[in-house]
Amino acid sequence: MTDGTMRLGAFFYATGHHVAGWRHPSSEADGGIVLDRYVGWAKRAEAAKFDLIFLEDGTGIRDADLRSSERTARSTHFEPVTLLSALAAVTSRIGLVATTSTSFNEPYNVARRFASLDHLSGGRAGWNLVTSATDLEAANFGNDKISRHADRYERAEEFVDVVLGLWNTWDDDAVVIDKASGQFSKPDGFRPLDHRGKHFEVRGPLNIARTPQGQPVLVQAGSSGPGKDLAARTAEIVFTANQTLDEAVEFARDLKGRMPRFGRSPDDLKVMPGLFPVVGRSEAEARDKFEALQALIDPVVGLALLGRMVGHDLSGFDPDGPVPDLPATEGLKSRQQLMLDLARREGLSLRQLYLRIAGARGHSQIIGTPTQIVDEMEARFRAGGADGFNIMPPTLPGGLDDFIELVLPELRRRGLFRTEYEGTTLRSHLGSRPPAGYGPGQAARG
């Protein structure tokens, strides 16, 4: 927000964010397993000067009923860190943000992989830290039930400390490569971490040098209290879902208000809500595009999508009946409440609710002309409810092309988005600084 321009992410969810997007005639529906599709989308996003590509992740198929998975494109997709590593080799400026869970990984391995991606990409890596929220994912790792929300965040807090600590085990300028003297890295240029905590004991040092960005950019999406504290302490981007302008402003105010406690400035964290844009040259054209997609939603898929969002199996329910009372789950606390509040506020049936979330999945959805879309973006930006947006194209590549060809020119006309990259690293695009104690020259001394 500091320089008056927005940050924009290209959130690729093969093949498009609308749950029936893959069925659109123009969609490259094999994008989840064919690299060339992603290469094409990534090159378009980079040519358009997006700050970053954002990839979500889950550690398992998150449908209780596999019959519905067979009717969506999302049951098969690349593992995101490997995919972004491939894209690193064919792009040069755009940031590369992958989601990895702290629940079923070891911090040493995660620290290595993102450090490796940062080196591979010349300083463009970001890690979206999530905790895994479903029993279906836990069942792939020997756990019948997911951990309680509080325990997941306690583990995540320590996990991120270990990862940041490992990235800090090498000095900025440790690698000297002096062939004559035989000194590859400078004396005492890296050292053990010797972390001993409740969840992890990790000796270190990391077996990869300090990365081009010093450390990859941390991204988070939690909106609970512990989630906000973790983000205020460590994140440079927060990806969030807010339905209304007031909610968005209050969320950002609350989040950024927590930062000084952790020795950080609010400018060093960019709040980037998800935005699902359906763009038309006229409002009617945009509505027609959207309704054409809505008509492609299979009720089996709609109920399964909704079931995933609220953490309950809804496959037995009548789509035209009311939204049932659902007990709170340990999983998707914040998302679940958003859904139920929405249904009650507007008296929606299950079908009406799943139709409502089929695209944006709880994120902002704007259907209209470029002027209408940019008006809403600008209002949220100027009100302090967003430093930018994570753009969620309904279809790929069509929805991405619509945004680039129709919306970006209007954003640029108003001076709200860059025309050229200012730097070569993700952090240079963001204009942010890393968590306190972890910037350049902040390597841990033994």
Next chain:
Amino acid sequence: MTDGTMRLGAFFYATGHHVAGWRHPSSEADGGIVLDRYVGWAKRAEAAKFDLIFLEDGTGIRDADLRSSERTARSTHFEPVTLLSALAAVTSRIGLVATTSTSFNEPYNVARRFASLDHLSGGRAGWNLVTSATDLEAANFGNDKISRHADRYERAEEFVDVVLGLWNTWDDDAVVIDKASGQFSKPDGFRPLDHRGKHFEVRGPLNIARTPQGQPVLVQAGSSGPGKDLAARTAEIVFTANQTLDEAVEFARDLKGRMPRFGRSPDDLKVMPGLFPVVGRSEAEARDKFEALQALIDPVVGLALLGRMVGHDLSGFDPDGPVPDLPATEGLKSRQQLMLDLARREGLSLRQLYLRIAGARGHSQIIGTPTQIVDEMEARFRAGGADGFNIMPPTLPGGLDDFIELVLPELRRRGLFRTEYEGTTLRSHLGSRPPAGYGPGQAARG
């Protein structure tokens, strides 16, 4: 061996396999962290029609004394699966084999990453399965001491069953993408694994479709009894270290003799010993090249290298004294014994021993003309001691270029190596078949 030609791997160990290789004036010594170096080496290896690129891995810096790490190029290097994912985007035919340990990973995550690499590369992925063998690695994962050898292999046996099982949770032709009917994958095209074993409970299915190769190629390096059994049951490549022709022939005979017990044919496993070639147009030129590298070895580095090989800290010993008596470790059983046998057989001092292993690290080392090198390769190949070799260039790119420009023409003149790729997948280069029960059409039915 079936078609009378060898399989060749390009084993890249930045920056070159000789421990002082990075100090050579021609070495691209920043290869461990600069992608462009690897891109160059990979493209050269692909143009030369190597079967595969092979990358080893460790989950930590394996020097007890970090002072010696500062004087080698190996303390910092890319994580291999991310690196090969990047190389997948800029190559099209060469196989891509990365090492990943079963000791500090979850099988669901490993299955996903290699399946993702197989899709990214259009069917060129291979997984070199190892168990982690050092306490220094264990200390990065909350374990003070590495597990006992037998326990590591028990876990590895179950680990590989889970991974193979997960790769088998999708039918070959499950993805149909029928936009009209809304059926993305065919009914019952994927299903849970429901594995419940001693070490792992994994529900499945995998969240990525069956891969272009059906499943990535399994590679192993263990030479103990349990290691050989695991390889005979599951591997299509075994990477091995043998000093003499007789040892090599006996190793291959023993290993392949175990395969029928697991329903497999010996032709489906390629034994590829490591080979460290120092090539000269004359034998004197080759010797000079080698001695120039030997002269660059720092005693601190030499003793640390030897210490890693035998699993003991030797930093306090006199380099010119005898090799001390060392108790067997739970770590590198087979490699350790090779070293000690060699020292006793020839009465070597510590310095003489580290000079002996500085390049090949226990693998075959041939210093000579192309004719001399090919004579030895052919003898081992024809005697049944090797189906090919994993080439370990002393320096990069110089050692690779020497092999390509001087040795490959002689191999081709004798009809021992391909002039063009026959297929597009790693398995098509090898001409092997996957483990029994896991080939095309062998998906597990629920």
